[in-house]
Amino acid sequence: MKIIVTGASGHLGANLVRRLLDDGQSVRVLLREGSNNTAVEGLDVERVYGDLRDFTGMKAAVRGCDRIYHCAAKVSTLDGDPLLKREIYDCNVLGTLHILQAALEAGVSKVVVSGSFSAVGHNPEKPSDETVPFYPFSPHLPYGFTKTFVEHECLKAFANGLNVVVAVSCAIIGPHDYKPSRMGRTLLDFANGKLLAYVPGGFEFVAARDIVEGHILAMSKGRPGQKYIFSSQFLTVDELMDIFEEVTGRDRPSIRIPGPIMSGIAEVADFVLPRFFPNVPRRFTSGAVRILRMHRRADISKAKNELGYQPTSIKASIQSAYDDFLRRGLIASK
Template structure:
């Protein structure tokens, strides 16, 4: 099978490309800059430079492929308005599915986000049927991913559309870095300030396996949460301390302080200034947004590992590449 994988420079796409090449598939990677690609050349891999917001680039990219794994997205938390997210995450995704239908591709795997579904507690974690709720209803990124997901499903009578919704991914090949920034923040630091909430952490390689399983077994119009281990931020950063030779002090940042900072960020956004500090983002740091990957385990056969190995491998990769 020949696969188009978008966002090929990213943490998830790089690991997904590596996985499919190891399985013997052909891969065409769509990316904006070939120079930033982290994997070595491979006889079954072709890199195509382009942008999903450009119809001509998308048309060229899908040609000759059997299926699409759409990972590319605008994830920056600092943009002040919705238009930028819409252009890439919604309109860009629609460009891609229209091209896939035109070229008669068989399947379209859309990598959405766990934040398009409602979170739960440690005892009753969120599932695919849990309705979205605050503070994620105010997240521009989450809003765009949910809108894209709903938009793509309107084409499910013309091509099989399967959505996978990973939580917070960690692992090797995080070149930007993206989510791995949390490891750089906590490893070998003398003081770590952590928020009162928590989240679900998942090994990026388990997500790649989930994508592969969704391509093989995923049902049309279905959504699958790819969720690993639920941890408070205190528990996560304690893992960082255990891996460091540095004597570290953990200090919890009070919720009221985060909210004050968030409202100040809202004011800056009204001035059209870029900042990742916003009330929605600060409120998200204060809740324990926990999820369950049970449906993916039962229907796709995916097994989710504890996050420890992903942390170790991410640290090793950052060290090897001079980021730690």
């Protein structure tokens, strides 16, 4: 029984593929030629190359597979220019549509699609569960909109007879982060003394091993057409800095920029930077600051009750991300 993982070169995919191999599964990975594919170097996997935006290529990629983990997506906290918006939409929404359609045509038995907490609605009164609808008229990033439409495509495919489940992820932290991710870059900058300031706020974080376990549980026990939120822990940024200090042995940046001031700075930067450097990655976009200031919390009862999901420790995951960066020579000695 062959399993294909899309997004295998990414942070989640790299961890998921290793877990599937440890479980003795036969794994095919979807990669793109010319990308940084270090994440799968040396792994005993079958490699196929293609782009989610190419339906013919996706049909060929999934042929002969019994199960699909569709982790690939264009992750972005930028509002971006029209070209970037188009790329995010095409990769995420059309890409998922292609995978789901290809799965239906190939008679794949089950698909797990990676969802995002940014596509779950926000209720300031209580932690959000899977029933809280996404509210489209508050400010969202293009990425958040597309992850909502991804869920819509999953429901359409379910209505057409596909066994598909959405595994919703919060902010992932953990090892095998080869790009590295936004959280990984923050930890690296902290460990290398390059994080000059931080913004208070809070968010739900998920350990890489927990979101991998969530995907495995969604595949083995998830009810068709359902979504499940997986988180390990809510942390304020101050609590995150406490853990970073313990793990790295360094002090946090002395500058703690109050949220309203940072929002103002980020909004000015949002206005100025896109005109000159529209697609340059930035740590504090106003979208990212807004999300941190919302202190969004997740209710993971559904995953616990239906799937038996048990989150582990974010601190242990930060430690293993740090150890992995250290092993790869990305952290300079103090």
